Amino acid sequence: MSLRAIEQAQLKHAPSHSHGEGHAIQHLSHQFEDLDQQNESYVVGMWTFLVTEIMFFGALFLAYSVYRVLYFETYLDAHKFLSIPLGTVNTFVLLTSSLAMALGVHAAQVGRKKSLIGWLLLTVLLSFVFLGVKAVEYSEKFHERLYPGPTFDYVVANAEYASHHPNYVIEHPEYKDFEKILEERGAGTDNTAAPFEGSSVDYSTVNGYRSSVPGVALRTEDLGDMPVQVKQEVMSNRAQLFFSLYFAMTGLHAIHIIIGIILMLVIAYLAARNHPSVEDFMPTEMVGLYWHFVDIVWIFLFPMMYLIS
Amino acid sequence: MATITTSGHGEGLPPQNGVEQVQHPPASLYYKIYGILMVLLVITVVMYYVDINKLIHAEWPNLIIALIISVTKAALVVLYFMNVRGSTRLTWLWAALGFVWLLLMGGIFLDYQSRAWVDLRGWQ
Numbered sequence: 001m002s003l004r005a006i007e008q009a010q011l012k013h014a015p016s017h018s019h020g021e022g023h024a025i026q027h028l029s030h031q032f033e034d035l036d037q038q039n040e041s042y043v044v045g046m047w048t049f050l051v052t053e054i055m056f057f058g059a060l061f062l063a064y065s066v067y068r069v070l071y072f073e074t075y076l077d078a079h080k081f082l083s084i085p086l087g088t089v090n091t092f093v094l095l096t097s098s099l100a101m102a103l104g105v106h107a108a109q110v111g112r113k114k115s116l117i118g119w120l121l122l123t124v125l126l127s128f129v130f131l132g133v134k135a136v137e138y139s140e141k142f143h144e145r146l147y148p149g150p151t152f153d154y155v156v157a158n159a160e161y162a163s164h165h166p167n168y169v170i171e172h173p174e175y176k177d178f179e180k181i182l183e184e185r186g187a188g189t190d191n192t193a194a195p196f197e198g199s200s201v202d203y204s205t206v207n208g209y210r211s212s213v214p215g216v217a218l219r220t221e222d223l224g225d226m227p228v229q230v231k232q233e234v235m236s237n238r239a240q241l242f243f244s245l246y247f248a249m250t251g252l253h254a255i256h257i258i259i260g261i262i263l264m265l266v267i268a269y270l271a272a273r274n275h276p277s278v279e280d281f282m283p284t285e286m287v288g289l290y291w292h293f294v295d296i297v298w299i300f301l302f303p304m305m306y307l308i309s
Numbered sequence: 310m311a312t313i314t315t316s317g318h319g320e321g322l323p324p325q326n327g328v329e330q331v332q333h334p335p336a337s338l339y340y341k342i343y344g345i346l347m348v349l350l351v352i353t354v355v356m357y358y359v360d361i362n363k364l365i366h367a368e369w370p371n372l373i374i375a376l377i378i379s380v381t382k383a384a385l386v387v388l389y390f391m392n393v394r395g396s397t398r399l400t401w402l403w404a405a406l407g408f409v410w411l412l413l414m415g416g417i418f419l420d421y422q423s424r425a426w427v428d429l430r431g432w433q
Contacts, residue, residue, distance in 0.1 A: 303357075303379055307357040
């Protein structure tokens with residue numbers, strides 16, 4: 001159904017606009033032939049921006065894919081620290097916010113201003129829920145010393161994990177003495193307990209380990225033959241790479257969410273003030289396109305980060 | 310399914326200056342798409358706990374199924390929530406181009422593992 005038909009149908013049903021709702025008003029700028037051309041220019045311009053965004057996130061997804069192929073064993077091991085229930089809840093919240101946004105855009109197109117503001121505020125609310133869950137997840141990672149940097153300690157994180165998951169010790173006997181590891185290397189709440197002291201292993205002596213860059217060797221198949229200490233350090237470096245990508249990608253995504261919240265609040269405020277800028281529904285529709293793009297990024301992030309199998 | 314047409318002039322209006330008209334779906338379609346997205350989300354999570362790889366002794370099915378579901382979800386969002394489905398052909402082209410560029414960028418990584426790696430001292 002075209003917008004004109006929707007408008008006409010509405011006018012038939014409620015010709016007096018008794019609830020303070022008007023119909024969509026569009027003004028033609030002088031450089032355009034007609035409204036159709038003007039609207040197409042809006043959409044194509046926005047999509048041009050979104051293409052650059054696809055490339056922006058695409059580069060990170062490619063980096064992720066390359067290292068996933070190279071260090072799959074570590075990725076598989078590291079993803080256990082990400083909470084699948086929280087990830088699922090966040091996917092649900094973001095998909096729902098996308099629905100609210102789509103309905104908000106629809107309300108703008110048919111000129112229902114109150115409904116538009118309501119959907120926008122619901123979308124903003126859901127975005128804050130998303131960010132809240134993200135904050136909980138991030139603080140857990142800081143707490144578990146899985147934030148890339150000097151305090152990153154995969155061995156301690158694993159020992160901590162082993163203390164809560166008895167089954168993990170069966171598959172990974174090197175963490176059988178998790179209490180000893182936690183005591184030696186420091187554990188728990190203090191992130192600065194054990195400063196990073198650099199590699200204690202001479203990699204040139206390790207059989208089958210070819211690179212002099214710790215943890216960045218391209219050969220992965222001989223990880224199992226390495227001495228436990230070397231294996232732990234190699235895994236730790238590779239896991240740090242995984243969490244670097246995790247924080248970079250979800251962090252960049254979170255920044256996009258924050259920008260989206262600001263945009264939606266601006267539109268809602270202008271609509272509430274009857275500002276002429278939002279008489280036309282196209283600005284709202286463009287924010288909608290942006291928001292759905294942010295949703296799509298998360299649709300890929302969720303299975304790639306949380307559901308590695 | 311709702312009545313949306315992709316070919317522009319649904320109401321019998323003549324094309325104006327060669328620009329097609331955008332067709333907008335009714336709100337009920339958004340709820341339907343949302344329902345499908347929710348079902349796909351549940352399938353994604355359930356698939357994680359079902360290890361097909363072990364069932365049929367192959368290495369890739371789980372990853373491939375997860376990616377197919379993700380691509381389907383993304384396609385639904387692009388086509389309906391972003392309304393590329395009812396948009397003009399130029400919009401179709403622009404939206405498709407983004408993914409063409411992405412494929413090109415992915416293509417240059419295909420030989421990544423087989424490149425000559427120089428044994429250099431890294432950061433430490």
